Amino acid sequence: MPDSDEGVPKPGHFSTGEPAPGSRPLTLRSAQPAGLGKARSVAFDESSVRRKARPLPTEPGTESEYSGPPAAPLTAPPPTLLTGTRRPGGPRPSGWHSNPSRAGAQFTSELPPLKPPRQFSRPIIAGLSVLVVIMLTAAGIGGFKLVNSYGVQRPLSQPSVKKSEAPLPLPPDPTVTVTATPTPDVQRLRQNEIYTAGPVVAVSCKEPAIKPNSQSAILRYYKALLPCLDKAWAPVIKRAGYTFRSPKVVLQTNQPGANTGCTGEEDVAYYCGVDESINISWKNDLKYYKSDPLAARVWMIDTMAHEYGHHVQEMTEMLTAAWSREGWAKTKAEELDWTRRKELQATCFGAAFLGANKKSLGLSGNKLKIWQWEAQHTGDEYNPKKIRDHGSRKNNWAWSAPAFTSANPSSCNTFKAPAAKVS
Numbered sequence: 001m002p003d004s005d006e007g008v009p010k011p012g013h014f015s016t017g018e019p020a021p022g023s024r025p026l027t028l029r030s031a032q033p034a035g036l037g038k039a040r041s042v043a044f045d046e047s048s049v050r051r052k053a054r055p056l057p058t059e060p061g062t063e064s065e066y067s068g069p070p071a072a073p074l075t076a077p078p079p080t081l082l083t084g085t086r087r088p089g090g091p092r093p094s095g096w097h098s099n100p101s102r103a104g105a106q107f108t109s110e111l112p113p114l115k116p117p118r119q120f121s122r123p124i125i126a127g128l129s130v131l132v133v134i135m136l137t138a139a140g141i142g143g144f145k146l147v148n149s150y151g152v153q154r155p156l157s158q159p160s161v162k163k164s165e166a167p168l169p170l171p172p173d174p175t176v177t178v179t180a181t182p183t184p185d186v187q188r189l190r191q192n193e194i195y196t197a198g199p200v201v202a203v204s205c206k207e208p209a210i211k212p213n214s215q216s217a218i219l220r221y222y223k224a225l226l227p228c229l230d231k232a233w234a235p236v237i238k239r240a241g242y243t244f245r246s247p248k249v250v251l252q253t254n255q256p257g258a259n260t261g262c263t264g265e266e267d268v269a270y271y272c273g274v275d276e277s278i279n280i281s282w283k284n285d286l287k288y289y290k291s292d293p294l295a296a297r298v299w300m301i302d303t304m305a306h307e308y309g310h311h312v313q314e315m316t317e318m319l320t321a322a323w324s325r326e327g328w329a330k331t332k333a334e335e336l337d338w339t340r341r342k343e344l345q346a347t348c349f350g351a352a353f354l355g356a357n358k359k360s361l362g363l364s365g366n367k368l369k370i371w372q373w374e375a376q377h378t379g380d381e382y383n384p385k386k387i388r389d390h391g392s393r394k395n396n397w398a399w400s401a402p403a404f405t406s407a408n409p410s411s412c413n414t415f416k417a418p419a420a421k422v423s
Contacts, residue, residue, distance in 0.1 A: 185322075193241050202360070203360075212300065213286070218251075219250075219282065228357065237315050278308065278311070309345065309349030336389055348400065349409060378396050391423065399414065
């Protein structure tokens with residue numbers, strides 16, 4: 001910059017066109033016209049100045065000189081666009097030059113309105129305060145009473161144990177379990193309540209109108225006799241103080257007692273105390289019926305009455321006692337003595353039932369004579385194995401005849417009889 005003011009125009013003056021000393025004159029690279037050209041109109045309705053409007057760069061896919069640079073090439077495969085979103089407008093085009101679709105401010109600087117604080121009235125506050133004071137006072141009084149109930153008169157000043165006004169009761173004596181003395185077997189057999197329970201009831205039951213000429217018919221015949229025996233013996237059992245139960249009637253299988261634990265012979269009927277069942281030997285009954293139908297039916301009625309007599313022993317607990325005596329026997333002779341007493345009593349019980357219902361069963365005339373003959377000819381003498389376990393035919397009739405006449409179990413106390421009457 002020059003140090004002097006020479007050549008610099010003064011305020012309010014124009015330069016004379018001469019450069020100041022030490023300065024470089026201004027020169028134009030191209031010649032400019034000395035004067036103004038011809039005037040021309042600038043109205044927009046002339047076609048010479050009309051130009052086509054260029055599209056705005058906001059439309060996707062439009063390029064112009066105002067658009068930005070082209071999208072940079074991707075170095076990896078383009079990402080998979082998400083579909084099915086909740087974003088309105090669908091998927092957006094990829095590329096950093098895409099125009100945003102948001103418009104307007106997304107946030108505001110104004111704070112949300114605050115809820116005014118809840119105001120409580122003075123009466124409510126006063127009421128709550130009084131309630132709290134009352135509760136605290138009651139809790140304090142209750143605490144003092146609780147402490148005083150344990151025998152302390154003034155726990156805060158002078159602790160002292162309160163004397164009991166009445167002496168504490170003495171604890172009761174400990175409970176002593178007394179085991180009832182079981183009834184001895186001999187007492188159960190000789191002094192049983194069945195002997196004083198009264199006679200067997202006459203129920204007016206008739207002989208079943210079934211011809212036992214087949215295995216199934218024989219089973220139906222015996223089962224038809226069962227309700228008659230139940231009705232006759234049930235009152236006697238209940239009067240004796242025992243529980244009545246009806247037995248089952250089944251036919252013998254090829255292996256007697258295999259399924260029940262009982263033992264028996266295939267050619268005679270037997271009673272099983274394990275399941276309280278009367279097992280019938282239907283094969284012998286069928287042979288007997290084919291040879292003499294009337295005698296076979298009398299024999300079947302008497303057999304059913306005898307086996308039911310064992311069921312009476314079971315219900316009165318005499319059968320268990322008799323088996324116990326047999327098991328405790330020291331000799332075989334003593335064991336057979338208890339067995340004969342048991343079998344003769346069952347025969348006696350059967351005769352008492354037949355005597356009570358002889359009229360309805362038709363035991364009169366020739367039918368009665370058949371029963372008497374069979375009772376007189378039943379005994380160990382007819383046993384092919386010669387085992388004396390049912391009593392002689394003499395003693396069988398000696399117990400059957402009185403019971404048939406009295407129809408009372410009191411005539412059947414074989415366990416109290418002398419040995420000669422049970423041989």
